[in-house]
Amino acid sequence: MSLATLAIVLVYAVFIQWVWGWESVVSLWIEAGWTSGLIALLLLLATYVLRTWRIYDYFPTETAGRFGTLLRLTQVHNLLNIMLPFRTGEASFPLLMKREFDLPIARGTSALFVMRLFDLHALLAAAGTGLALQNGHAWAWGLWLVFLILPAGAFALRSHALRFAAKILPGKAKKLLDEVEAGLPANAGAFARAWGATLINWFTKIAVLAWVLCLLGDLNIAAGFGGALGGELSSVLPIHAPAGVGTYPAGITAGAVAFGAGASGPSLAELGRAAVNTHLLVIVSSMIGTALSLFAARPKTEG
Template sequence: MRKSNVAISLIILMIFGYVLYRYNVFSQLSGMLEKLSYRDIAFSLFVYVFVYVFRALRLRLYIDEISLPEMASVIGVHTFFNNVMPFRSGETSFPIILKKLFGIEMSRSSVILFGARVFDLLSLSLLFLISLFSVSFSDKRLIFFPIAAVFLIGATLFFVYRFLHFFREKIPFFDELIVASAVLFRADKLFMMFVFSICIWVLKFVAFMFILNAAHLNLGFLKTIFVSTFAELTTVLPVHSFGGFGTFEAGMVGGFSLIGISAKQALPYAVYFHTLILCMSGITAFAGWIYLSIKRK
């Protein structure tokens, strides 16, 4: 990692620490922890584990020589690195682990991981669009967002069509390349990849909903999607701190503000939410690392 990236991450962390001190977030968190529903937290962790199971099922569509428990364990370790390391540098852990433990070529695993990320984006966009319409119906001030989202999706599809049409005219063997790709990425596998991706995000948002319920913030499923999607999108920002602290909370506070919760009120919930997600990913990563260590011996 470049020194400039580390410096930026440290600056973000220091600014975030000052904001927490300035708004007395730590004392609010202390009061929040005393009233937590640990039953809801336990259920959210239970659901969160199944997120890894479905991620493993999705990747095993193309890497079936690795068992389901081993793949889920690899994903657990990989996800933790991805959550902790800035600038999405944790993505490199997946092909590295598969290469060292199972001999899978890094080029192959990297392409498959990239495909999974594309389906993640499609699934997240679809669920977020549904939540946008739901939220805008309850607050007419937000009607602009689903309209803008539909326009953006339409514009994106149009530019993708024009992009492919441009290459079809420039590359003589373009049609043959499409046919070859269809053989490699069969329609049935692509369909199952999309189904698994939808299941992953639905389960993830269910876990998120129970995390907020545990802190007695009962938003409901669709509003949870709406709020937490803003936080999820910060993970792809070029400016990202260690653990995502600061940027993740900023995105979530922005989502809260759009549904009428002030930044001062939302910030402790965002910090609690983010910290618990990191703890849960740490637990699953540790369990996965133990399992892989035993299996590889």
């Protein structure tokens, strides 16, 4: 799979050279200023630290005093998600949590599922900001606010859902259901912290990617948010290609066009170059974050 991913990346590099030329692609950053690229990179790296803190707070007993190790684990998991196709990288999280922190597989899987629901909700809410800004009407912001607070209602009803599941599931599944319940936030405070960290993380990431797209592709704010949403949604769907090659820039382009970007001629060509640059920024930030996390990890103490 690693060889296949490498081959696809090389083909992608040749494709970029054939369609636009690497000089043309990189020239967008020269025009925008490398300082902008550095700021965007640092903000994306900050989201990785926040993502790690969310897990650190989610499992305070298991991860206590080992934030650096958890940062490395989170970065490896993120990099595998980017590089491996069809979301197969997700399986690494419960396995790594079991190896590093002796967390039961079922609990780690359940927690990952809950956090991914948080992520999807926050991603859509962040993109909805672009729509609300474009529309400007009070009712648009009202609908956005209702959508924003949906997870709070779902968490409030969790006990009813678990009791119902306990009634309809066979007795042998009770232990699994207990692990699923253990994978949920322990209380309202833990839920609020996890939810808040998720919102800040995704609003920051979508805002950064939207800013980069507006900067490089000369897009309006709505199209920038739409492009950022399209790219990130392409990375969470099962059709995600290795390293997001093809699918991530295509998602950016589709999202930006859906939110009003030009769909033909020079405008589309410029959007394509901006989408490729944004995709490369995501990959580079993940690789740098993983490399830096290796220095932060602490060895597991024995006894």
